[in-house]
Amino acid sequence: MRDALGGVQSVLVLGGGSEIARATVRKLVADRCRTVILAGRRPAALEPVAAELRDAGATTVEVVAFDAQDTTSHATVLGDVFDRHPDLDVVLLAFGVLGSQPEFEADPSAAAAAVQANYVGAVSSGLVVADRLRRQGHGQLVVLSSVAGERARRDNFVYGSSKAGLDAFAQGLADSLTGSGVSVVIVRPGFVRTQMTEGMTDAPFATTADAVADDIVAGIRRDAPVVWSPAKLRWVFVVLRHLPRPIWRKVANR
Amino acid sequence: MSAHRRSLTGWGRTSPSVAEVVPVSAMDDIAAALDGLGPRGVIGRGLGRSYGDPAQNAGGRVIDFTGLVGIHQLDVDEGRVTVEAGTSLDDLMRWLVPLGWFVPVTPGTRQVTVGGAIASDIHGKDHHVTGSWCQHVEALTIVTPQGGKRRITPSQDPDLFWATAGGMGLTGLVVDATIRLKRIETSSLSIDEDRTNDLDETMALMDGGDDAYDYSVAWIDLTATGRSMGRSILTRGQFATLDQLDAKRRRDPLAFRSTTVADAPRLVPPRLLNRASIRVFNELWYRKAPRRRRGQLQSITGFFHPLDLVGEWNRLYGSAGFLQWQCVVPLQEEAALRRMVGELSASGCTSFLAVLKRFGAANPGPLSFPMPGWTLALDIPADTRADLPALLDRLDDQVVAAGGRIYLAKDSRMRPELLGAMYPRLDEWRRVRAEVDPQGVLASDLGRRLGLA
Numbered sequence: 014m015r016d017a018l019g020g021v022q023s024v025l026v027l028g029g030g031s032e033i034a035r036a037t038v039r040k041l042v043a044d045r046c047r048t049v050i051l052a053g054r055r056p057a058a059l060e061p062v063a064a065e066l067r068d069a070g071a072t073t074v075e076v077v078a079f080d081a082q083d084t085t086s087h088a089t090v091l092g093d094v095f096d097r098h099p100d101l102d103v104v105l106l107a108f109g110v111l112g113s114q115p116e117f118e119a120d121p122s123a124a125a126a127a128v129q130a131n132y133v134g135a136v137s138s139g140l141v142v143a144d145r146l147r148r149q150g151h152g153q154l155v156v157l158s159s160v161a162g163e164r165a166r167r168d169n170f171v172y173g174s175s176k177a178g179l180d181a182f183a184q185g186l187a188d189s190l191t192g193s194g195v196s197v198v199i200v201r202p203g204f205v206r207t208q209m210t211e212g213m214t215d216a217p218f219a220t221t222a223d224a225v226a227d228d229i230v231a232g233i234r235r236d237a238p239v240v241w242s243p244a245k246l247r248w249v250f251v252v253l254r255h256l257p258r259p260i261w262r263k264v265a266n267r
Numbered sequence: 268m269s270a271h272r273r274s275l276t277g278w279g280r281t282s283p284s285v286a287e288v289v290p291v292s293a294m295d296d297i298a299a300a301l302d303g304l305g306p307r308g309v310i311g312r313g314l315g316r317s318y319g320d321p322a323q324n325a326g327g328r329v330i331d332f333t334g335l336v337g338i339h340q341l342d343v344d345e346g347r348v349t350v351e352a353g354t355s356l357d358d359l360m361r362w363l364v365p366l367g368w369f370v371p372v373t374p375g376t377r378q379v380t381v382g383g384a385i386a387s388d389i390h391g392k393d394h395h396v397t398g399s400w401c402q403h404v405e406a407l408t409i410v411t412p413q414g415g416k417r418r419i420t421p422s423q424d425p426d427l428f429w430a431t432a433g434g435m436g437l438t439g440l441v442v443d444a445t446i447r448l449k450r451i452e453t454s455s456l457s458i459d460e461d462r463t464n465d466l467d468e469t470m471a472l473m474d475g476g477d478d479a480y481d482y483s484v485a486w487i488d489l490t491a492t493g494r495s496m497g498r499s500i501l502t503r504g505q506f507a508t509l510d511q512l513d514a515k516r517r518r519d520p521l522a523f524r525s526t527t528v529a530d531a532p533r534l535v536p537p538r539l540l541n542r543a544s545i546r547v548f549n550e551l552w553y554r555k556a557p558r559r560r561r562g563q564l565q566s567i568t569g570f571f572h573p574l575d576l577v578g579e580w581n582r583l584y585g586s587a588g589f590l591q592w593q594c595v596v597p598l599q600e601e602a603a604l605r606r607m608v609g610e611l612s613a614s615g616c617t618s619f620l621a622v623l624k625r626f627g628a629a630n631p632g633p634l635s636f637p638m639p640g641w642t643l644a645l646d647i648p649a650d651t652r653a654d655l656p657a658l659l660d661r662l663d664d665q666v667v668a669a670g671g672r673i674y675l676a677k678d679s680r681m682r683p684e685l686l687g688a689m690y691p692r693l694d695e696w697r698r699v700r701a702e703v704d705p706q707g708v709l710a711s712d713l714g715r716r717l718g719l720a
C-alpha cells in the first residue's frame with residue numbers, strides 16, 4: 014500500500030528491461046518497495062535485473078513473459094499477476110520501441126509493428142491494468158509517454174504519433190478513473206541517453222535514465238498527473254507547440 | 268441501509284482509497300453488511316480520527332458505525348454504561364457529565380467512537396494513573412467471521428478481549444461495550460502550569476511530580492534549538508471538587524457545553540501552515556504561558572479538547588494533508604528521547620503540536636501501544652518533497668533501537684519490517700486472529716501496508 018508520504022511497496026513493470034524503468038525501480042526498492050514484477054518479451058534477459066533487485070533488498074521479485082504486441086494475451090497474463098499479487102501500488106508502463114524512420118518508410122509493416130507495440134499494446138494492457146486497479150480500489154498507473162508526441166517531427170513521426178496516441182489515451186484513462194482511487198501519472202521525458210537512443214547525437218536538454226527516474230519517483234510521491242523530465246521541457250513545449258509550421262520544421266530538423 | 272463506493276482517508280487526509288461504505292444503525296444491519304463480501308473483505312470505521320489508514324479498505328467494504336449510537340443501560344449509582352459502538356465520546360460526555368460521570372479515558376478530541384477507542388486502546392493524559400481505555404471495558408459484544416456474535420469479558424475470554432484492545436479492528440466488529448465511568452464532582456479542572464527552559468527540566472518535573480496529578484502532559488516547542496531545545500509548557504491537574512469552584516461556577520457545577528466556534532475554511536491557501544507560520548505560533552504559545560501557575564480552573568474542552576473548537580481543522584493543512592508521528596520509548600531511554608527531540612528540532616520539520624507524556628504501566632494487550640515510558644507525538648505537514656520520509660524512517664529506527672514502538676492509530680508510513688520489533692507479541696496476536704478470522708475476511712489498508720494481517 015502507498016503510504017502518507019507517497020512511499021510505495023509494490024510495482025509491476027511492463028517492459029521490465031527498460032533502462033528508465035530499471036533506474037526507477039532501483040530507487041523504489043532503495044526506499045521501501047519490496048515486491049517487483051518484471052514483465053517483458055525476453056524473460057531470460059530480465060533475470061539479471063531481478064537478481065540485482067533481490068540483492069538490493071526486494072523480497073518478492075518475479076519475471077513474467079509479456080509481449081506488448083500480443084494483445085490477446087494481456088488479460089490472462091496480467092490477470093494472473095494481479096491474482097497472485099492482490100495489491101500492486103504502481104504499474105509502470107515502460108515498453109516502447111523507437112525504431113528508425115527511414116526503415117519504417119521502406120517497410121510500412123515494420124512501422125505498423127512498432128505502433129502495435131507503442132500504442133495498441135499500451136491501450137490493451139493499460140485497460141486491463143486499469144480494470145484491476147479499479148477493483149483493488151487504489152494504485153497508480155505510470156505511463157512513459159514522450160515529448161515526441163507533443164508535436165510530430167519529420168525524422169521520427171511514426172514513433173511520435175504512436176506516443177501522441179498513447180498520451181491521449183492515458184489522459185482519457187486518467188479521467189475515466191476519477192473517483193476510483195486509481196490515478197495515472199503521465200511521464201514526458203525529452204531525449205534520454207539509454208540503449209534506445211544509443212549512437213544518436215544528443216538533442217537539446219538531453220538527460221539520463223537516472224535523472225528521469227528521480228523525476229518519476231517524485232511524481233509518484235506527489236501523485237502528479239504529468240511529469241516532464243527535465244521539468245523545464247514543459248515550458249519549452251508551451252512555445253514549440255505554437256510555432257508556425259515552417260518555423261517548427263526548421264527547429265525540429267536541426 | 269444504502270451502500271456506495273466512496274473515497275476514504277484518515278484524519279491526516281493522505282493515501283485515499285475507495286471502498287464500498289455501508290452505514291449501519293442496528294444490529295440487523297451488521298448481519299446484512301457482512302453478506303456477499305468480496306475477496307477484499309471488510310473493516311469497521313468510526314469517526315475516522317485515526318490519522319492514517321486503519322479505517323480504510325481499498326476495493327473492499329467498510330462498515331460505518333457512526334449511526335449505531337445509543338445507551339443500552341446506565342447504572343448511575345455505580346457509574347457503568349453499556350453503549351453502542353458508534354457512540355462518540357462527545358455523546359457520552361453530553362449525556363453523562365451533567366450526571367456526575369466522566370469517561371475513564373479521553374484522547375485529545377471527543378470526536379472518536381467507543382469502537383474506535385477499543386480498536387486503538389486509546390490513552391489520555393491520565394495514563395500514568397488509569398491506564399488505557401480497554402482497562403475500563405468490562406465486557407463487549409463482538410462479531411467475528413468465525414464465531415458470529417458474542418459477548419466477551421477480560422476474565423472469561425482474555426485472549427480475544429486483549430487481542431481486540433488495540434487490534435485495529437482486525438479481530439472483529441465491536442457492536443457495543445460496557446464501560447466503567449469516572450466520578451466527578453464538577454466539570455471544571457484545577458490546573459497547575461509550569462514553563463520549563465529545556466527538555467531535561469521538563470522530564471525531571473514529570474518524573475518527580477506526575478504522581479500527584481490525575482492528568483499530566485507537556486507541550487514541547489520543537490522550533491526551539493540549542494540550549495532551549497525541548498522547552499515546554501507542562502500542564503497538570505485533576506477535576507476540581509465543589510469547594511474549589513467560585514460562586515459563579517458553583518451554581519451549575521456540572522455544566523457541559525459541546526460546541527465548535529468555527530469551521531475551518533473549505534479552501535485553504537496552499538502552504539498556509541508553513542515553517543514561518545508554525546514557528547510564530549509556537550513562539551507566541553510559549554511566551555504566553557506563565558512561568559508557574561497554580562490551581563487555574565479550566566473547562567473540559569479547554570483542558571482536554573481545545574482543537575474540537577474548530578471543526579475539521581485538519582483541512583488547514585491543505586490538499587497534501589499531514590501526518591502524526593507518535594512513539595514511546597521506555598523510561599530509562601531518556602537519552603534516546605533527547606536525541607530524537609534534538610534531531611526533530613534541528614531538522615526544521617516544524618510542528619504545531621508536539622506533546623510529551625510519561626506513560627504508566629502497560630496492559631495485557633499484545634498490540635496495545637502504551638508501555639512505561641515517554642511518549643512523544645507531533646503533527647507534521649505531509650511534504651513529500653523535503654527529506655521528511657528519510658528523517659521519519661531514521662527516527663523509527665531509533666525508536667526500535669531504544670526498545671520502543673510507534674502508535675498504529677497514528678501511523679501512516681512506517682516500514683512493515685519494524686513491526687515485529689516494536690510489538691514483540693505480534694505472533695500471539697496473530698494466533699488469536701487466525702482463530703476468529705481464519706480466512707482473513709477482516710482487512711484494512713493499514714493491515715495490508717504493515718503486513719499485520
Ligand SMILES: Cc1cc2nc3c(=O)[nH]c(=O)nc-3n(C[C@H](O)[C@H](O)[C@H](O)COP(=O)(O)OP(=O)(O)OC[C@H]3O[C@@H](n4cnc5c(N)ncnc54)[C@H](O)[C@@H]3O)c2cc1C
Binds near residue numbers: 278315322376390574
Ligand atoms: C485531534 C486528535 C487527538 C487525538 N488524541 C489522542 C490521544 O490523546 N490518545 C489516543 O490514544 N488517541 C488519540 N487520537 C487518536 C484517536 O483516539 C484514535 O485514532 C481512535 O481510534 C479514533 O476513533 P474513531 O472512532 O475515529 O475510529 P476510526 O479512526 O474510524 O477507526 C480507528 C480504528 O478503529 C476501528 N474501529 C472503529 N469502529 C469499530 C468497531 N465498531 N468495531 C471494530 N473496529 C472498529 C477501525 O477499524 C480502525 O482500525 C487523536 C486523534 C485526533 C484526530
Ligand SMILES: NC(=O)c1ccc[n+]([C@@H]2O[C@H](COP(=O)([O-])OP(=O)(O)OC[C@H]3O[C@@H](n4cnc5c(N)ncnc54)[C@H](OP(=O)(O)O)[C@@H]3O)[C@@H](O)[C@H]2O)c1
Binds near residue numbers: 034110130157201208
Ligand atoms: N530514451 C529516450 O530518449 C526516451 C524518451 C522519451 C520517452 N521514452 C520512452 O520511455 C520508455 C522506456 O525507454 P528506455 O529509454 O528505457 O528504452 P529501453 O531501455 O529500450 O526500454 C524499452 C523496453 O521496451 C521493451 N519492449 C519493446 N517492445 C516490446 C514488446 N513488444 N513487448 C514487451 N516489451 C517491449 C524492450 O524490451 P527488449 O529489450 O526486449 O527490446 C525494452 O526493455 C519507452 O516507452 C520510451 O519510448 C524514451
